[in-house]
Amino acid sequence: MARSPAIAIASGKGGTGKTTVAVHLAATLLFRKQAVQYLDCDVEEPNGHLFLKPTIESSASVGIPVPVVDAARCIACGKCAEVCEFNAIAMLKKPLVFPELCHGCGACALVCPVGAIRETPRAIGVVETGRAGSIRFAQGRLNVGEPLAPPLIRAVKTRREPAAVALYDSPPGTSCPVVATVRGADFVVLVTEPTPFGLHDLALAVATLRPMGRPLGVVVNRADDDRRVQDYCQAENLPVLAELPDDRRVAETYARGELIFDRLPDWRGRFETLWARIEERT
Amino acid sequence: MKELVVISGKGGTGKTSLTASFAALAPNAAFADGDVDAADLHLLLAPAVRRREEFRSGHAAVLRADDCVGCGRCAALCRFEAIAPATRPGDGARVFAVDPGACEGCGVCVWNCPVRAIDFPERVCGEWFVSATRFGSLVHARLHPGAENSGKLVSLVREQAREIAKQERRDLVIVDGPPGTGCPVIAALTGASGVLVVTEPTVSGAHDLARVLELTGHFKIPTAVCINKWDLNPEQADGIEAAARAAGATPVGRVRYDKAATRAQRLGQTVVEAGPDSLADEIRAVWKNWIGTVAP
Amino acid sequence: MKVVLTSSAKTLADPIDMHFGRAKVFILADTETGRAVAHDNAQNLHAAQGAGIQSAETVARLGAEAVVTGSVGPKAYKALQAAGIRIALIEAVCPGTEALRRFKDGELPVLDQPNGESHWV
Structure with missing residues (x-):
């Protein structure tokens, strides 16, 4: 069976x-009786569950491997501290490990000449999977105060079920967590709004994602008569997949955590068209 | 203040x-x-x-394709999915390449490359x-x-x-x-x-x-x-x-x-x-x- | 006894740097001979993370038994403790000479818990 596409929404x-776009695409696919999986990669602030209201069926701790030094074997050569790029090991009288700084690269264990370093997982968050009706659901929740999102994002993406269309809800911004989410996606939907901030940040996102070689498309949310985003897209040869009109009823529906679909049936066609435009590009 | x-x-x-x-x-x-x-x-x-x-x-790994012998040790050791096989432009040989976006800058590939084909310059962020x-x-x-x-x-x-x-x-x-x-x-x-x-x-x-x-x-x-x-x-x-x-x-x-x-x-x-x-x-x-x- | 002072520049006449981890210069002073040698800490100053830990390592390598500074973050504190290095606390910026004199006279309290902020993480 052909692998279904993975769409990142960033x-x-x-x-x-x-x-909003990600959960409504999920609902649209459900309506069309296509298998769909929603994966919330915005692990710092996962919000899709507030709208999809899934039943969580399993939860697994995600950790990164951090070193533990066996004092009996350690010869205090200091190589582990020297090789650590993240300053997570200090060589004092013996090596002292700061697990919260460790990125889990394994350099120290590799370099130790006497095999005195073993690695044990340090939990950084959880991956939860379940279902919202027929929508398959997965999300990562990063422990508050934890700086390293990408390993958890990678863990969320391992829960992908290839038979279903995957929707990756990406974190905002342009730095490493976004890159970790978008890597491996077949298509990237960039959601923006027709304001100077929206346009400026869209251009930053395009600069980040273009070199990754994934096809991109833009959704203009809360569209009004300001056309600067559309003009930018035309100049950059980016397809505008949808213009979702500014509608206070939508903002109020969102505020309550309800699907626009259920409250405002006139909106269903907009997401159907959006999906059709994404599908023809993947 | x-x-x-x-x-x-x-x-x-x-x-x-x-x-x-x-x-x-x-x-x-x-x-x-x-x-x-x-x-x-x-x-x-x-x-x-x-x-x-x-x-x-920090630093970023930069692999010199000309010096790469294609052994794949770097890719096997990298925990950040940042190294993948590639084809060398000149002779079509199977070599490896670092994805700068995925590179964590840990240096594991740099220190463990048997032919020292990976540089580790400072990264301008x-x-x-x-x-x-x-x-x-x-x-x-x-x-x-x-x-x-x-x-x-x-x-x-x-x-x-x-x-x-x-x-x-x-x-x-x-x-x-x-x-x-x-x-x-x-x-x-x-x-x-x-x-x-x-x-x-x-x-x-x-x-x-x-x-x-x-x-x-x-x-x-x-x-x-x-x-x-x-x-x-x-x-x-x-x-x-x-x-x-x-x-x-x-x-x-x-x-x-x-x-x-x-x-x-x-x-x-x-x-x-x-x-x-x-x-x-x-x-x-x-x-x-x-x-x-x-x-x- | 060898002691390290965190300094804003290269001599004991210069003002103390109140931050341990990202201090610009470490001055290694010998309380008996009065000899003082400056060690640049710029590399740690710009460390991506763990500057305090690296600074503690440097101080240990210099062979100091004590450090005179204004604030020590939690990770640097842990590292200095592990190295058996005493932390003498100075409450306000002053020239290194004055800090050294007060240290020798036993006027500076010993820091028994971290009093600085972790910069991130």
């Missing part, structure tokens, strides 16, 4: 409607 | 628009844009750049600026696309803004912080005198606020909460303020949902400059209340 600026 | 940081948890709650208005209201302050991933404050403050510096952080604006000096930055360690850049921007505030004898630094609860937010918060969380009365806003308050509680920073667009869901707004109080934070006011905020943004102005007065007054009240909680 945005440079936060709060442009990324999660 | 006090350092006040504006954050939001959830993106798009109006954090930067409010911060810009605060900049207009603070008589003797320096400013920092700590949202280095998607810095927008400069769009409202129109900075004239006075100083520009490169931001370097972006640049930062010191600028003059109509409200005072602004330190801002631009992270290169997909670059890492924005936390360090946030710290740097804050540090430089404090330095400038000291030189200019300012009594306040106002920082526009990043969204989320991760590394850059922690970097924006540590050691601050006070933090304002700008949220909105949506289920996402409430959910993310709870996570952010956990973080500010962890760092024991006096925390105020402002509800932007409160009239989208007045009940939810009440609930958020109650939850904020329960978590030890102080509600300092509400700002209504008004397209005038977008109009001001399109003019490149703050709301307190562009008006209308009724909306500007709500923001003034939030500012006054917040300052009152941190500078008695």
Whole structure:
């Protein structure tokens, strides 16, 4: 069976409607009786569950491997501290490990000449999987105060079920967590709004994602008569997949955590068209 | 000198628009844009750049394809999915290549390559600026696309803004912080005198606020909460303020949902400059209340 | 006894740097002979993370038994403890000579818990 596509939904600026687009694409696919899986990769602030209201069936701790030094074997040569790029090991009288700084690269264990370092997982968050009706659901929740999102994002993506269309809800911004989410996606939807902030951050996101070689498309949310985003897209040869009109009823529906679909049936066609435009590009 | 940081948890709650208005209201302050991933404050403050510096952080693996023997040890050891097989342009040989976007900069491949074919130069991750604006000096930055360690850049921007505030004898630094609860937010918060969380009365806003308050509680920073667009869901707004109080934070006011905020943004102005007065007054009240909680 | 002072520049006449981890210069002073040698800490100053830990390592390598500074973060504190290095706390910026004199006279309290902020993480 052919592998279903993975679509990443991203945005440079936060709060442009990324999660709204992602959960409604999931609902659209469900309506069309296509297998769909929603994967919330916005592990710092996972919000898709507030709208899809899934039943969580399993939860697994995700850790990164951090070193533990066997004092009996350690010859205090200091090579582990020397090789650590993240300053997570200090060579004092013996090696002292700072697990919270460790990126889990394994350099120390590899370099130790006497095999005194073994690695044990340090939990950084959880991956939860379940179902919202027929929508398959997975999300990562990063422990509050934990700086390393990409390993958890990679763990969420391992829960992907190839038979279903995967929707990756990306974190906002342009740095490493976004890159970790978008890697391996077949298509990237960038959600923006027609404001100077929206346009500026869209351009940053395009600069980040273009070199990754994934096809991109833009959704203009809360569209009004300001056409600068559309003009930018035309100049950059980026397809505008949808213009979702500014509608206070949508903002109020979102505020309550309800699907626009259920409250405003006139909106269903907009997401159907959006999906059709994504599908013809994957 | 006090350092006040504006954050939001959830993106798009109006954090930067409010911060810009605060900049207009603070008589003797320096400013920092700590949202280095998607810095927008400069769009409202129109900075004239006075100083520009490169931001370097960590290292990146760069594989010399000409010297690669294609053994694949680097790819086997890399835990960040950053090394993949490639074809050498000249002779079509199977070699390996590093994906700079995925490289964590750990050096494992560099130290373990049997033919030392991988270089490990310092990574230029972006640049930062010191600028003059109509409200005072602004330190801002631009992270290169997909670059890492924005936390360090946030710290740097804050540090430089404090330095400038000291030189200019300012009594306040106002920082526009990043969204989320991760590394850059922690970097924006540590050691601050006070933090304002700008949220909105949506289920996402409430959910993310709870996570952010956990973080500010962890760092024991006096925390105020402002509800932007409160009239989208007045009940939810009440609930958020109650939850904020329960978590030890102080509600300092509400700002209504008004397209005038977008109009001001399109003019490149703050709301307190562009008006209308009724909306500007709500923001003034939030500012006054917040300052009152941190500078008695 | 060898002691390290965190300094803003290269001589004992220069003001103390109040921050341990990202201090610009470490001055290694010998309390008996009065000899003082400056060691640049710029590399740690710009460390991506763990500057305090690296600084503690440097101080240990210099053979100091004590460090005179204004604030020590939690990770640097842990590292200095592990190295058996005493932390003498100075409460305000002053020239290195004065800090050294007060250290020798036993006027500076010993820091028994971290008093600085972790910069991130």
